[in-house]
Amino acid sequence: MNDQQNPYDPYYPPQPQIIGYDAYGQPVYQQAQTQHEQQQAQAQYDTYAQPQQPQQSYGYDQYAQGGQQQYDPSYAQQGYGYEGYAAGYGTGYDTAQQQHQQAPAPQHARDPQPPAPEPEPAPSAAVPGQRRPAQSPPSAPDADREYRTEQFAFVEDPDEDSEDVIDWLKFTESRSERREEAKRRGRNKVVALVVVLAVALLGGVGYLWSAGLIPGLSGEETKQGGAASGPQKRDVIVLHLHNTGNKETSTALLVDNATTKQGTTVLLPNALSVANDDGTTTTLAKSVDEDGSTGTREAIGALLGTRITGTWRLDTPYLENLVELVGGIEVSTDTEVPGAKKGDAPLVPKGENQTLNGRMAVAYATHRGSGEAEAAQLERFGQVVHGVLRKMSDDPESATVTVQTLAQILDPSLPEKDLGASLARLAEHAKVGDHKTALLPVREDGTLSEQATGSVVKDILGGSVTAPEQGAAVRVGVRNASGDQDATEAARVVLINGGYSVLDGGKAETESSSQVIYGDAAQKAKAEEVAKTLGLPAGAVEKGTAAANADVTVVLGQDYEVP
Structure with a gap:
């Protein structure tokens, strides 16, 4: 479309010429020139040389108000290059073009024509010429027709905004999250499995230990035999039940072994032989009646080789109130207690897990059938004590409040606070099954056999005898093997005069x-x-x-001479 039909006709209107392409790839046309401008352009050597306006791409100012550019011979010494370009690129036209443009110069000099007034072109009608970059000036006339990458603008979408990329990122992210979640669940399962196995192992070992199936580690052996490894911490209280109806008494020791976590109620027969303050021998029942609480407490302590911290006297009316305060007790009765009058209904029925109120508990604890031994009545008394401990609060403050509610006058050796604390500890053992009742067996003469004494002392003291306090008398047990009945009394008198505490060991072969x-x-x-x-x-x-129960044991043989 750039080919003209009449290129040499001065009156033929010029066609627009493509001089380049814009940034969007559209052609840029050269602004149409008037005849005068064309003639003037031919009269100049270099239409592009504009020293005064180095920013123009061509030999005229498209936006100038008027004026013609005259030929200056001094410009012939300059190159045809544009001043706005770098000097290293040379001129913009070749030699052939220079010869073609220099030929009409003399003709214009011989036949000059007055220039017609040039109309002012409208700025909006002009098509701005495209400025060529200085880095790559054309070296040929058709350089403007070449397509270069800097002439195009490429619109690229960011990878992050592409739908395919977004979908792929979402897929990979969700896949990674699922993989991490699967690993996390796997770790949680492993941890849970380890915890379950550990709990099962501990539970199995605990069951075997409690059942006594582990040799050397059973709970019963620990409780009973743990005393042999060292001293134990014990709290012993003597309890006297006074029956206000027939003036009889029943005695028991409440033992709290803090080392083995075991509570024991030791029942003491009234026929037990103990020593008086003067060293003479008497029974436990007479000692309670004659010597009082202090003398009896010391005599029992000396006999069993233990230290008793206090005495608790409990009359039957207070026992009735105590059972009512704890809300009644449950006892498996071994006999039926008849009513007060003949023909009345039984006061206490016989059977398993019988619920007893205060009155029924007193009747059962003091009942002794016709022809029964004292041990049977003591066993019933021990059952009632055990039932009360199971219903007693294991909180020391609550137990103390219960004791205070009884409003009884206690022995000075055992204040209400101390009694409440001791009962709370025993109640704790009874609630978990660590409380038992033991009867101290005696001979017909009231003395203790060596085997019976050893077993009871072992249950109470862990197999060791408490060392006597500083300044206390040495305990000497005397067994008569001489065949002379007077030998025991004679030896007892001699030893008491020598400052010893004498324990009657009974007779031997x-x-x-x-x-x-x-x-x-x-x-x-x-x-x-x-x-x-x-x-x-x-x-x-x-x-x-x-x-x-003695530090030294004396066996009197036939060689012993009675003084």
Whole structure:
């Protein structure tokens, strides 16, 4: 479309010429020139040389108000390059073009024509020429027709905004999240499995330990035999139940072993032989009636080799109130307690888990059938004590309030606060099944056999005898094996005068020679002193198994001479 039909006709209107392309790839046309402008352009050597206007792309100012550019011979010395371009690129036309443009110059000089007034072009009608970059000036006339990358604008969508990319990112992200979630669930399952196995293992070991199936680690062995490894912390209270109806008494020891976590109620028969303040022998029932609480407490402590912290006297009316305060008790009765009058309904029925109120509990604890031994009545008394402890609060403050509500006058050795604390600890053992009742067996004469004494002392004290306090008398057990009934009393008097505490060990089979036995090496010197006091030879002293409730045991043989 750039080819003209009459290129040499001065009156033929010029056609627009494409001089380049804009940034969007559209052609840019050269502004149409008038005849005068064309003639003037031919009269100049370099239409592009504009020293005064270096920013124009061509040889005229499209937006100028008027004026013609005259030929200046001095410009012939300059190149045809545009001043706005870099000097290194040279001129913008080749030699052939220079010769074509220089030929008409003399003709214009011979036949000059006055220029017609040039109309002012409208700025809006002009098509601005495209400025060529200085980095790549054309070296040929057809350089403007070449397509270069800088002439085009490429619109690129960011990868993050592409729908395909977004979908792929969402897919990979969700897949990664699912993979992490699966790993997290797997770890949680492993942790849960480990916890379950650990709990099951601990539960199994605990069951075997409680059932006593682990040798050397059973709970019963720990409770009963743990005392042998060292001293234990114990709290012992003596309880006297006074029957206001027939003036009889029943005695028990309430033992709290804090080391083995075991509570025990030890029932003491009234026929138990104990020592009076003057050293004479008496029964437990007479000691309670004659010596009072303090003397009886000390006598029992000396007999069993333990320290009793206090005495609790509980009359039957207070026992009735105590049972009512705890809300009644449950006891498996072994007999039927008849009513007060003949023909009345039984006061206490016989059977398992019988609920007893205060009146029924007192009747059952003090009941002794015709021809029954004292031990049967003591067993019923122990059942009532155990039932009360199970219903008692294991909180020391609450237990103390219960004791205060009884409004009884207590022994000075056991204030209300101390009694409440002791009962709370025993109640804690009874609630979990760590409380038991034991009867102290005695011979017909009221003395303790060596086997019975050892078993009871072991249950109470863990197999060891409490060391006597500083300044306390040495406990000496005397067993008569001489065949002379007066030998025991004679030896007792001699030992008491020598400052010893005498424990009646009863009778034994006849032996020819006497013995002074000590169990602990620390008691050897005391055993030698006891032998001298009784007039026995030094050879009679030997190490062996002494009575559990005595420091030194004396066996009187036929060689012992009664003073």
